[in-house]
Amino acid sequence: MRVARPKTSTPRRLGPTMTVIVALALLLAGLSMAILNERQVKVQKLREVGVQAEILSGSVAGALAFDDRAAAAEYVGALRANRDVEAVGVYDAQGKLAAGYARPGSRLPQTNRVEPAAFDGVHLTITVPVVQGSTQLGSVYLRTLTEPLPRRLARYGAVGVLILMASLVVAVFGASNASLSEAHRKLQVEMAERARAEAALRLSQQAEAEAQIAIATERGRAALRQSEQQLELALRAGRLGTWVLDLQTQRLAASEFFRANFGLGSDDPFDGYADLLSRVHPDDRARQKQDMDAAIEKRTDLESEYRTLVGDGETRWILVRGRAAYDEGGAPTRMTGVSLDITARKRADERQRLLLDELNHRVKNTLATVQSIAIQTSRTADAPSFEQAFLSRIAALAQAHDLLTAVAWDGASLKDVIGRTMAPYVSDAQADRVSLAGPNVRLNPNAAVSLTMAFHELATNAGKYGSLSVVGGRVNVDWRVDSASNPTFIEIDWREAGGPQVSPPTRRGFGSRLVETGLAREFDGQIELHFAPEGVWCHMHLPLSRKMQLAA
Amino acid sequence: MTTALNGLRLLIVEDEAMVAMMVEDMLEDLGCVVVDVAGTLSRGLALVADPGLDLDGAILDVNLGGDKVYPVAEALTARGIPFIFATGYGIGGIAETFSHVPALAKPYETRALQEMLTAALGRDA
Numbered sequence: 306m307r308v309a310r311p312k313t314s315t316p317r318r319l320g321p322t323m324t325v326i327v328a329l330a331l332l333l334a335g336l337s338m339a340i341l342n343e344r345q346v347k348v349q350k351l352r353e354v355g356v357q358a359e360i361l362s363g364s365v366a367g368a369l370a371f372d373d374r375a376a377a378a379e380y381v382g383a384l385r386a387n388r389d390v391e392a393v394g395v396y397d398a399q400g401k402l403a404a405g406y407a408r409p410g411s412r413l414p415q416t417n418r419v420e421p422a423a424f425d426g427v428h429l430t431i432t433v434p435v436v437q438g439s440t441q442l443g444s445v446y447l448r449t450l451t452e453p454l455p456r457r458l459a460r461y462g463a464v465g466v467l468i469l470m471a472s473l474v475v476a477v478f479g480a481s482n483a484s485l486s487e488a489h490r491k492l493q494v495e496m497a498e499r500a501r502a503e504a505a506l507r508l509s510q511q512a513e514a515e516a517q518i519a520i521a522t523e524r525g526r527a528a529l530r531q532s533e534q535q536l537e538l539a540l541r542a543g544r545l546g547t548w549v550l551d552l553q554t555q556r557l558a559a560s561e562f563f564r565a566n567f568g569l570g571s572d573d574p575f576d577g578y579a580d581l582l583s584r585v586h587p588d589d590r591a592r593q594k595q596d597m598d599a600a601i602e603k604r605t606d607l608e609s610e611y612r613t614l615v616g617d618g619e620t621r622w623i624l625v626r627g628r629a630a631y632d633e634g635g636a637p638t639r640m641t642g643v644s645l646d647i648t649a650r651k652r653a654d655e656r657q658r659l660l661l662d663e664l665n666h667r668v669k670n671t672l673a674t675v676q677s678i679a680i681q682t683s684r685t686a687d688a689p690s691f692e693q694a695f696l697s698r699i700a701a702l703a704q705a706h707d708l709l710t711a712v713a714w715d716g717a718s719l720k721d722v723i724g725r726t727m728a729p730y731v732s733d734a735q736a737d738r739v740s741l742a743g744p745n746v747r748l749n750p751n752a753a754v755s756l757t758m759a760f761h762e763l764a765t766n767a768g769k770y771g772s773l774s775v776v777g778g779r780v781n782v783d784w785r786v787d788s789a790s791n792p793t794f795i796e797i798d799w800r801e802a803g804g805p806q807v808s809p810p811t812r813r814g815f816g817s818r819l820v821e822t823g824l825a826r827e828f829d830g831q832i833e834l835h836f837a838p839e840g841v842w843c844h845m846h847l848p849l850s851r852k853m854q855l856a857a
Numbered sequence: 858m859t860t861a862l863n864g865l866r867l868l869i870v871e872d873e874a875m876v877a878m879m880v881e882d883m884l885e886d887l888g889c890v891v892v893d894v895a896g897t898l899s900r901g902l903a904l905v906a907d908p909g910l911d912l913d914g915a916i917l918d919v920n921l922g923g924d925k926v927y928p929v930a931e932a933l934t935a936r937g938i939p940f941i942f943a944t945g946y947g948i949g950g951i952a953e954t955f956s957h958v959p960a961l962a963k964p965y966e967t968r969a970l971q972e973m974l975t976a977a978l979g980r981d982a
Binding site for chain 1 (some may be wrong): 866872874875876877878879882884891894896897899900920922924941945946947962963964965
């Protein structure tokens with residue numbers, strides 16, 4: 306910044322040189338005046354004295370004509386009053402003195418001739434003729450004192466003193482003026498220096514401030530660059546898209562990731578709000594717009610989740626967050642935000658929701674099953690055996706659940722289901738008492754539970770009354786499908802051997818009903834339960850379906 | 858036990874054997890006649906399609922081993938036979954088309970079954 310230097314006024318400096326010049330000029334002027342005066346005094350005196358001489362000449366003309374010396378002496382005597390007149394004489398035509406006088410120290414010439422006036426030191430001598438008509442009657446001699454030298458000297462001295470004083474005044478004034486002017490000059494210089502110093506100080510302060518600003522700016526820039534880089538890294542790491550929507554022009558600036566959220570590359574046209582909306586799932590468009598309008602109006606953060614159409618009929622879920630900016634008048638100018646692909650989360654959410662629904666469904670169904678078991682057991686068992694029978698059936702149900710949980714409720718194998726229900730009745734040492742044989746058949750959870758309960762009833766009966774109630778008794782379970790390539794049904798046979806002689810039960814219990822009726826209805830198949838004397842035989846003919854199918 | 862449901866001929870469509878047995882018992886306790894129990898969608902459809910089968914109503918489990926029971930519900934509606942749903946998915950799990958149909962949430966008590974059946978298809982005593 307430039308600092309205006311204070312304007313120094315141009316002072317009328319009357320320096321010593323000027324003072325000397327002025328003093329000299331005064332002296333010169335005084336000298337000139339003296340000389341001029343001297344001349345004027347001489348001319349004046351000449352005229353005065355000339356006039357006196359002429360008067361005297363005129364006065365004495367008669368006396369000379371008549372040679373009246375007394376009268377001439379009278380006229381001459383009249384001049385005695387004039388103290389300057391030193392000698393005066395009237396001469397006749399022959400040049401002889403007719404009358405006159407002389408002050409002491411002066412003398413009259415004996416003869417007189419008319420001569421031009423002459424200054425002689427301080428004296429002036431004038432001779433004039435005395436004329437009547439054309440006849441010169443005589444002459445007059447007049448000698449006067451001009452101003453005496455001492456007086457003149459005194460006068461000139463006084464003038465000189467005055468001039469000297471004037472010169473002194475001038476000199477003193479000049480000197481004081483000079484010193485004043487010097488002081489003024491010094492003050493000016495000091496002020497100028499001060500102004501310069503202040504300007505310099507201001508400049509240096511300004512420079513320092515600018516330097517500090519520059520340093521701060523540079524640091525700020527560096528920090529900004531770093532922060533931008535970090536932001537970029539963070540955005541990339543977080544796979545966050547960024548976008549800016551001009552709310553007045555509806556123009557959209559979208560980052561690479563934001564474009565990717567819509568299945569677009571950097572070259573695809575995507576620079577207007579309309580482009581964006583056209584790629585939002587039709588069912589979500591109204592909500593997207595509503596969310597944005599609400600955020601702008603209420604000045605809150607935009608948080609919107611919607612599906613985008615990324616082509617090939619595929620949709621993605623994205624989460625968009627943003628905030629609007631407003632001008633001074635409060636009008637929304639633009640909206641800035643980020644986006645994140647949340648498809649995986651949404652699918653997980655969906656899966657979680659389905660799982661919860663399914664879990665709820667299973668729990669409810671299981672409770673209904675437990676309810677059924679409780680009712681059936683209480684109706685068919687005597688009070689003392691109810692608890693044992695009920696708990697045993699609940700345990701079987703729990704076992705089915707364990708098996709299903711082990712395979713994430715994705716279905717169990719028929720062999721596992723039967724094997725587990727037999728486990729409580731045979732130890733490892735007696736494993737050969739039970740044989741299971743058949744192709745790999747997959748059961749869905751419901752089928753697994755029902756078959757577990759059915760085989761649990763068969764095994765319980767065998768353990769209580771049948772082949773598994775005695776040492777050496779056996780159970781053979783085998784199953785087969787009607788066609789390996791295109792199976793439609795499965796046949797399962799449960800055969801007991803080596804047990805005590807079987808007699809048909811006196812009444813139909815829960816087990817018989819479940820196996821013969823319940824299971825048959827559930828699978829829409831036929832099941833026969835024979836209480837043959839040599840051992841119980843159960844034959845199942847069940848159509849294959851989604852519930853039960855041959856494993857690949 | 859004599860109720861407003863006495864003698865009603867009912868069909869059960871339920872894919873879980875033990876639950877079906879319990880519902881059968883409950884209905885018999887209420888004096889109803891259980892005409893048949895279908896464990897699969899195809900069996901249910903076959904029964905409802907049989908004009909010879911005299912039916913006063915039905916209790917339908919919504920989910921039949923992965924199949925929805927709605928085709929049976931439509932067939933019953935077509936025949937003008939009233940029915941109720943029984944579901945472990947809760948009331949929200951029922952299709953909108955049948956949202957007006959009464960639904961029992963599993964597990965349920967005999968009394969709840971009785972009240973709903975009475976409201977849905979009970980004859981004046």
